[in-house]
Amino acid sequence: METTQSDFSSLQLYIGIDVHKKQWSVSIYTDSAHHRTFSQPATPQALKSYLDHHFPGAKIVCAYEACKLGYWIHRALTGYGYKCLVVNPADIPTSNQEKANKTDPIDSRKIGKSLRAGLLTSIHVPDEATEGDRHLFRYRRKLLGDLTRVKNRIKDKFLFTGTSLPEEFDNSNWSKAFLRWLKQAGLPDTHTRVCVD
DSSP: OOOOOOOOOOOOEEEEEEEEEEEEEEEESSSSSSEEEEEEEOHHHHHHHHEEEEEEOOOEEEEEOOOOTTHHHHHHHHHHTOOOEEEEESOOOOOOHHTTTTOOHHHHHHHHHHHTTOOOOOOOOOOOHHHHHHHHHHHHHHHHHHHHHHHHHHHHHHHHHHHOOOOOGGSSSSHHHHHHHHHHOSSSSOOOOOHOO
């Protein structure tokens, strides 16, 4: 007996996704109804498999909150031909009840309903090269901040023990001469010395 596959090419689906490292909560809406909310593995392929099985040919628009997982999810979903929005969490309309009862399924339903209502706007999603440039810039800025904090901690040990820095070294410039002075500077005990070294 031959089975015929349903045609969903005229169906528009609105999908809210609450993404996390290990699991996603997914809420699927049509123009008139909430299909279902479910948990799935944290991969775009798992969502595609579900949609291909239950709604082959449907038009898909989905959204998730911008987060530390970045934009690879967006790139994968758009690669399947879906429209995908990455949304600033502060721009998603939230009721008092949703704030009081915050769970992953509630968050995904909130995103899905807002998407269906046309209330969401995507942030700019950079291309991979631009994203790489941002990573490099932010990493350099973080390293410079870390270096400044370490330098301040070392100088604080001298302040705390009442050990004066020579006037020519009491500035933000860490010259080779200052580093040599640090190695031989007298400190009141060996444990403070270890902190400086």
